[in-house]
Amino acid sequence: MAEIYFERSASTQLNHWREDPSTPGLILYGARQTGKTSLVDEFSRKFRQFIHLDLKDPGDLKIFRQSGSSEDFLNTIFLLKGKDTNPKKTLIFFDCTCRDPQVINLAEDIISRQPGVKVIISCAIQLPQIPRGFTSLYIRPLSFNEFLRANGNSEAIEAFSEVPFPVSGFHTLLGLFHQYSLIGGMPAVVKKFVLSRSMSSLKPVYEGILKEFYNDIESSSFRQNKKDLLTITLQNAFMYAGTRIKFNAFGNVPYGSREMSNTFRYLENSMLLSLNYPTVATIPPPEPDMNKFPRLQMLDTGLMTYFSGIQKQMILAMDLNALFEGQVLRHVVGQELLSGKTEGPSSLDYWVRSKAQSSAELDYVIPFENLLIPVVVKSGEPGRLRSLHQFIDEAPHSFAIRLHAGNVSIRKAETLKGKPYYLLSLPYFLAYRIPEHLKGFIRYVES
Numbered sequence: 001m002a003e004i005y006f007e008r009s010a011s012t013q014l015n016h017w018r019e020d021p022s023t024p025g026l027i028l029y030g031a032r033q034t035g036k037t038s039l040v041d042e043f044s045r046k047f048r049q050f051i052h053l054d055l056k057d058p059g060d061l062k063i064f065r066q067s068g069s070s071e072d073f074l075n076t077i078f079l080l081k082g083k084d085t086n087p088k089k090t091l092i093f094f095d096c097t098c099r100d101p102q103v104i105n106l107a108e109d110i111i112s113r114q115p116g117v118k119v120i121i122s123c124a125i126q127l128p129q130i131p132r133g134f135t136s137l138y139i140r141p142l143s144f145n146e147f148l149r150a151n152g153n154s155e156a157i158e159a160f161s162e163v164p165f166p167v168s169g170f171h172t173l174l175g176l177f178h179q180y181s182l183i184g185g186m187p188a189v190v191k192k193f194v195l196s197r198s199m200s201s202l203k204p205v206y207e208g209i210l211k212e213f214y215n216d217i218e219s220s221s222f223r224q225n226k227k228d229l230l231t232i233t234l235q236n237a238f239m240y241a242g243t244r245i246k247f248n249a250f251g252n253v254p255y256g257s258r259e260m261s262n263t264f265r266y267l268e269n270s271m272l273l274s275l276n277y278p279t280v281a282t283i284p285p286p287e288p289d290m291n292k293f294p295r296l297q298m299l300d301t302g303l304m305t306y307f308s309g310i311q312k313q314m315i316l317a318m319d320l321n322a323l324f325e326g327q328v329l330r331h332v333v334g335q336e337l338l339s340g341k342t343e344g345p346s347s348l349d350y351w352v353r354s355k356a357q358s359s360a361e362l363d364y365v366i367p368f369e370n371l372l373i374p375v376v377v378k379s380g381e382p383g384r385l386r387s388l389h390q391f392i393d394e395a396p397h398s399f400a401i402r403l404h405a406g407n408v409s410i411r412k413a414e415t416l417k418g419k420p421y422y423l424l425s426l427p428y429f430l431a432y433r434i435p436e437h438l439k440g441f442i443r444y445v446e447s
Contacts, residue, residue, distance in 0.1 A: 005042055006142060006150045006187060008035065010342055013137050014043050018118065023135040024111040026120045027098075027127065030139035031271040031299050032216065033209050035187040036122045039139060040093050047118070048089035051081050055096040055103070064102075070109035074117075088116035097216070098123035104131050124216070126269045136343070141185030141300045143339035143432055144177060150190050151176070160429070163436050165408050170427060174405065177429035181332045182314045184302015185339075199311070206306045213272060226263075229255065233263050237273060238307040241298040242331030273298050274338075276347050280354035282395040284367045288347065297348055301332040319405040320428065321379045329428060330363055330377050333403060336431040337364065353390055360387040366401075368438050375401045377428065389415035399442060403428040410441065 017026055030036045044050035053060045063080060067073035077092075078085045092110065094103050098121060107119045111133045121134075130136055142150065148157045156176055159169025183193055183202070192205050217230045236251030247260040255263075267273050274297045277288035298304045305311050305328065313323060320329035334348045349367070351374065353360035364375040374391045388400055398421035409425045424441040426434070 005038065006035065006146060006190070008039050008139075008146060009143065009339075010039060010137060010139055011043065013342055014039070015046075017135065017137070018043075018046060023133060024115075024118050025107060025131060025134035026118070027130060027134050027136040028120050028122050028139060029126070029136055029271065030122075030124065032124055032212050033186055033188055034139050034141055034299075036139050037095055038187065040095075040120055040122070044091050044093070047091040049083050049091075051077055051083060051090065051092045053077070053092070053094050055094065055100075064106075067106070070106060070113055073106060074110065074114060087114045090116065091118045091120065094119070094121045096122060098125055098127060107134075108132055124270060126271070138342045138346070140339050140342075141302075141335065142187060142190055143185065144180050144336060144429060145432055146339075147180045147183075147185060147190060148176065150194055160433070163433070163440060165427070165430060165433075165437070167407055170407050173429045174427060178314070178317065178320065181301055181320060181328065182305055182311060184300040184305070185335070186300050186302060189302055199315075202306075206303065209303065210307065213270075216270065229253070229259070229263055230266060233260070234267060234272065235307070237267070237296060238298060238304045240296050241273075241301075241304040241308075242296070242327040242334065244293045244295045246293055271299065274347065276334075276350065278350050278352040278361070279365065280352060282351070282372055282391060284370065284372050286349040286351070286365055286367065286372055288349075289352075292352065295348070295350060297331065297334050297338070301328065301335050304328070304331060319379065321377070321405060326377055329403075333364070333375075333377050333428060333431045337366070337434075340432060340435075351391055353387075358390075360390045362387050362391055365391075366434060366438075368435065371397050371399065373399055373401060373438060375403065375434070377403045379404045379406075386416070389417070389419075392421045393417050393419055398422055399438075399445065400424070401426060401434060401438070401441075403431055408437075410444065 017023060028036050053064065055061050055064060063076055067076060094107060096103055103121060107121055108131050110117055111119055148160060156172050159166050160173060183189055186209055189202055189205050192202055214231055217227050232253060247257040250260045264275060268275055275294040276297055277290050277294045278292050279286035279288055281287060305314055317323050337348060338346060349365045351362040351365045362374050363377040366373045366375055374388055376385055376388050392400060392415050400421055400423050402423055402425045404425055406425060407427060411423045412420060413423055414420050422445045426437060
């Protein structure tokens with residue numbers, strides 16, 4: 001496959017890290033196949049020299065295993081990799097999964113003893129704590145913004161970036177967002193599509209990505225029955241993405257809540273999915289209620305649509321809200337909201353009413369300044385948004401957002417109890433840009 005470099009939003013954070021002498025180490029978090037290695041390879045051009053240690057490669061693994069002190073290790077890799085022994089402006093990249101604590105210990109020792117060396121460790125599992133001298137950055141599948149840049153549509157990129165959004169770009173971006181929702185943001189999939197422009201060519205790429213996930217499970221130290229449970233849980237999870245789940249007998253597998261909960265926690269720690277618990281708060285911070293059922297978010301919507309077998313329905317859809325009660329759209333919006341969160345393990349906040357027996361549920365809530373802004377992913381008239389009304393009645397403000405298949409509008413409405421509020425309707429392809437549009441919306445209403 002031809003080499004294509006995607007401009008990633010995380011490059012900005014990498015540049016900030018490079019200039020910060022207080023944190024010479026970086027944990028680059030991300031599931032397999034999210035583009036961590038390609039990102040570092042491109043970033044490495046900004047250093048005088050770059051040493052890439054792929055710990056899946058037997059030769060590089062041997063160097064690592066046989067090293068003693070950090071000084072001996074550096075002398076060995078500088079020699080074997082043909083690098084200058086002066087460590088200044090050197091980037092060392094440990095390309096691994098972080099399952100070996102020796103990697104962390106060695107990296108900590110290097111940055112403490114060798115000023116001028118920067119170290120990046122690629123991690124496909126969550127560490128219990130960040131090592132000394134390190135910070136972290138999370139790499140996720142391509143956002144819609146990155147997808148547009150990968151496709152090279154300059155007019156669409158310009159329209160997407162403009163605030164307020166220009167009416168003229170609506171139909172183009174709606175079609176491209178449907179394409180993104182279908183294909184997803186896994187770099188290998190996007191790269192193949194950009195080169196081939198063929199959906200049929202993507203099947204082996206999707207299958208290859210899932211096979212890598214399965215191989216990681218198989219290479220774990222669990223007993224075989226646990227590996228089998230992890231595999232079948234991951235298989236079943238795609239069709240439940242974007243919905244709230246119960247652990248007990250999930251996917252009709254005969255295991256109880258405790259066993260299934262532990263299984264999901266492992267998959268979540270591997271960053272293949274996330275479990276998001278609702279909040280009952282109407283003011284920041286939106287503390288999750290761990291006693292309620294979580295909503296399941298998979299790594300990527302493209303993987304979800306492919307392994308759930310719903311690609312054909314997606315291709316024919318004119319409004320993603322109309323598909324599967326909005327499940328796919330809710331999921332891809334969640335992916336967009338997560339793509340803007342790169343500096344920590346982030347959850348997707350959504351709201352349920354605290355009142356017993358209430359079924360009120362809002363798709364998302366977004367902390368903005370000192371407010372918690374409700375977001376509904378739904379078509380229809382404002383008067384029919386009952387859960388939104390209940391949130392607004394309890395909230396100390398009167399701002400709300402709706403994501404739909406229409407253009408931008410601002411409308412004054414009333415809840416069923418008569419409280420006035422202002423509804424900003426945005427085309428759902430602008431989910432990533434919600435914070436920027438919120439600023440102008442609130443400023444406009446208050447003026």
